[in-house]
Amino acid sequence: MTSGDGTTTVEATHDAGVHGEEALAGVHGEEALAGVHGEEALAGVHGEEALAVLRRQAQHLIAELAGPVRRIRLRSGPAVLEVEWHPEDLARADVPLQRAEAAPPGAAPAGAPAALNWPPVPGRAAVRAPIVGTFYRAAEPGAKPFVAVGDLVRPGQPVAIVEAMKLMNEVTADRAGRVVAILVEDGHPVEYDQPLVELDPA
């Protein structure tokens, strides 16, 4: 869900448990919105545009996330969009942002496969596919996988291979962390930027 812009933040909380005094249905989030709106009024249309982008991204995020969501917060530069739901409304957390809109009726599920809906847990990192191709966990058939769940990896350590056009592209971790999950089956096709290995950053 990163947009390539270094200042972009996306958070989503799946926690359906208790929550504090701030969780006044929507008001907190909208207040943040209002504040930004007020500040941005001087800057002309850029704030509105940024917020429109945030709204759109929020719709996508909600559509992509599985299970009930309690709170989302998106920031891009100075613009912030935050929405928080009542726990009793978890089942319909999509309503304020119209989940239906993100999935046009009758449209076949094309584009991003389920695995692109990532991260499932905030704070987790992923090693992603640098190229479209076939994912392999080991350097060659029968060899030991580069990494397994529970392993600690260093930045730059090879964790997988993506084969494209018979060229083996080594995939390396960009940070240190513990392998939480292997997200793709060995030998399966992957798209560009698809999360392959989930890390709990060290």
Place this chain on the structure above:
Amino acid sequence: MTSGDGTTTVEATHDAGVHGEEALAGVHGEEALAGVHGEEALAGVHGEEALAVLRRQAQHLIAELAGPVRRIRLRSGPAVLEVEWHPEDLARADVPLQRAEAAPPGAAPAGAPAALNWPPVPGRAAVRAPIVGTFYRAAEPGAKPFVAVGDLVRPGQPVAIVEAMKLMNEVTADRAGRVVAILVEDGHPVEYDQPLVELDPA
């Protein structure tokens, strides 16, 4: 700017003077918006729809108003939209709601004539044209006009005639008040619902 719905309210204040502590650029208005949004989340999309209508109407309203605007407030049923501008931002009071959007570039000014942009002052009432036709201030050429600026009128009192297809349609005041202005030149065409005579309600 009424939409034929009895519960619709539109106010616009042209006053560019001092203003109180509530005029925190946009925040006041957006707080009202947030409050509604939160309440309406339970009611599904209806609140959102109502607010979208308000925003749209606010854009139109701002585009139609002449001169700098300090505050607008729109209500339709339970939904409220309120925006207030800083006095130093008066010249660009249109920016947050994108005035440009309401006037497509290249589009000829069709539709509502300027006179439909009414009322210029909150609290004022208008006697409006019941039919498209020609406006006459007197029952026949040379006769004394029904009313003149400064006159007090009673509910039901004739104030003008609109001729359509050679039929004279008497136009009567629907409330008591003092005539503040005659808004159309004698003998000029008027559209349905066009304000004809401005009243300061008694």
Place this chain on the structure above:
Amino acid sequence: MFETVLIANRGEIALRVLRACKELGVRTAVVYSAADADSAVVRLADQAVRIGPASSRRSYLNAAAIVEAARQVGAQAVHPGYGFLSEDADFAEICADNGLTFIGPPPAVMAALADKSSARALMSRAGLPLSPGSVAPVPNAAAAAEVAEAVGYPVIVKATAGGGGRGMTVVHAPGELRRAYARTRAAAQAAFGDDRVYVERYLSEARHVEVQVLCDSHGNGVHLGTRDCSVQRRHQKLVEEAPAPALPAAVLDTIAETALRGALKVGFVGAGTLEFLVDAEEQFHFLEINCRIQVEHPVTEMVTGIDLVHEQLHIAAGVPLRWRQEEIHLHGVAVECRVNTEDPERDFAPTPGRLERFTPPGGPFTRVDTHASAGYLIGPWYDSLLAKVIVWAPDRELALNRLERALEEFDIAGPGVHTTIPFVRRVLDDAAFRKGRYTTGLVDRLLAAPAQRPTATPAPRPAPAAEPDVTHRRTR
């Protein structure tokens, strides 16, 4: 050509007429109700006059207000579109009295043809075959029963003043006739202020084939071939195509030539449509004549290359017809479907609402006529026609594939808004329709069959809509 034309309609047809005027360099003025202040045609017209509130009786059916608006804008002619006042002979006469050219046939011709019984009599004298039944109105139930016995059951009792789906009752057996007769008369009196009815044989499994004609004010006329409009639900057309499929060319030619002869004999002027039922034996029977542009006129435009609204304007301006019959050629196949904001799952109930997304299809040989756009509010006041999708192809199979492709693309979404697109796609999938061997019974058969709903989560049901203004909801 006229300097200024007043468009006395709304929705897609108002935009259609505006386009034609602009293309011919004619200044455009349009009337609108308070509900349509934000419409595309108001935005695009050179001038727009607000003539009344949302209620069509006080706006689009308000002859005095429309004539007054024409005077205000200095129009020389009024284009009535379809529906509303388009077939109102009184309105045509009021226009004439006020020095305005009504774009349609002369008022006297319109008056004679608007009465179905009178139109039947005129066309019968002009040599058109009628379905078996009475020509004059039947004076009482006994006379109705006599006609029914003579032509054989089932029969249909029709109000002479009726329009399309309203004022007609099908009677399957003698025992039902007396009550149906009384009920139709009463309904006709209530709806049209005219209780005269006539009786004709009812053809349940026939094809609705119609012929487009253009007649100028100098006695010349041409036909532009046939259209099949058998895909109807309660006499409301859903899918139309040109030319009529799966009938021999000789039969189609005969129908078209006969229709043109009839139109010329009754003094018809303008763009008109003669409707026929064609039975299983390929015999054709005159139904009625429509004295205005039809909703489905684009399919004829796409197979002939002739812009029918341009021709209406030329004819009204007194220009002689610009084609001889032998210069008119039909190429390929065109199919139109109507995208109505109705829910096929709830008996086609209208579903008003705000359009959050609205992206019509585009691409080769694909035409969309619509007044809507993203953000458009579909009100409860008027007709539920949102858009027409029309495609052309060299052959029928490719045209149907193209229409399916276009409908798949059409992206319409808004809270509570449903459209007839899923139902039209069922029609296009139907084997009999695909073969071109379908009749007016097709829709009922599909509605009786269990619909295969897409597996998508059902959208929330909208709040019950306000009662629509029914005056405009007639078949065209």
Place this chain on the structure above:
Amino acid sequence: MFETVLIANRGEIALRVLRACKELGVRTAVVYSAADADSAVVRLADQAVRIGPASSRRSYLNAAAIVEAARQVGAQAVHPGYGFLSEDADFAEICADNGLTFIGPPPAVMAALADKSSARALMSRAGLPLSPGSVAPVPNAAAAAEVAEAVGYPVIVKATAGGGGRGMTVVHAPGELRRAYARTRAAAQAAFGDDRVYVERYLSEARHVEVQVLCDSHGNGVHLGTRDCSVQRRHQKLVEEAPAPALPAAVLDTIAETALRGALKVGFVGAGTLEFLVDAEEQFHFLEINCRIQVEHPVTEMVTGIDLVHEQLHIAAGVPLRWRQEEIHLHGVAVECRVNTEDPERDFAPTPGRLERFTPPGGPFTRVDTHASAGYLIGPWYDSLLAKVIVWAPDRELALNRLERALEEFDIAGPGVHTTIPFVRRVLDDAAFRKGRYTTGLVDRLLAAPAQRPTATPAPRPAPAAEPDVTHRRTR
């Protein structure tokens, strides 16, 4: 026919190809960059594969990723659209090596024709008249000067590897030649990795006339008449029409027949375009051949009724041509204009941004090809082509009126977004254009004249756009 076709492009042409596939019952897969994840074609395709980031070098120009995607989706064929890899003979060969049908000519033919100098030589041998100049690349400045003296100034120095607007320099006088020669070579080396150039006479006031051909893999070919694309700004086409106006039918026929002969002689297969300059004496000179679908192909579709992308697919699948030359008839006139998100007031600089409103025109004989819709974000990464508006009419004057009408309707708005619509409307208003008597000098003349700006308040200027990815910004 293929079961699955991979569409290796984006924007309106990807959607155009998708439509053709769907209409022929072919399963569609599309590749996309991270920037296009929300695009219409990704939504509509049966399958979509993300192949890289926004940068086209790493996505739409990434042959390995595209072939890998084709493998993943099980495609039998790849449609390259225009631009990107559509004329890359290496890519065509990689496709062949991986068992994929590249929808275009055989790789060897493409390789020979992609080199302008080699194409000139081949076509000259095939009997096509060239503009006076060198056929082979000139080895040095002295040789260039010799050619220039022989043909007369002004001349144009062209890179053999160049495409459209890039890699060419006009030289008006002998004193400028040496520097222009050196500069063009250096630029060609930098842009294409190939510094060969040739010299030909420069025709400043000529017409750009091109011929659409279809050739199957069995040695059959037809031409589909001519197009005029003289309305160009720096070799970027803005308005195109079919057939080329104001030239005698005999001249157009000769050009079209000569072009087809040339295409068949060089072994061309698929849909291709041969471009010519026609001088004031109605002499025509071969310029280059394009081995792919052109942006302006819809005008030919509208006058012939033939879907060119369908034919590309049929030809690639080995089907023999479905028409003989005498079965192809041209009807009426079609005109296309390109709606680019560029600001004509700022030297046509791209203006990316979010579209708040986007309502394309509709109605009779009006086609819009676009990938955009309300809410669409125009990124800074690719081509600025937002939409093509194409109209048809029985005659040229009505077609131009219709295009003006359509452009007036087109409602596009977003912060900072400008389009070429106002400039195109100036072209349509131009007296010489109206008469059909215009040349490639038209746009420069209009740009030199003071623009009559509409009186509306000028919109705020956008922030400077990021540098667009230029690889895709070549003339088509």
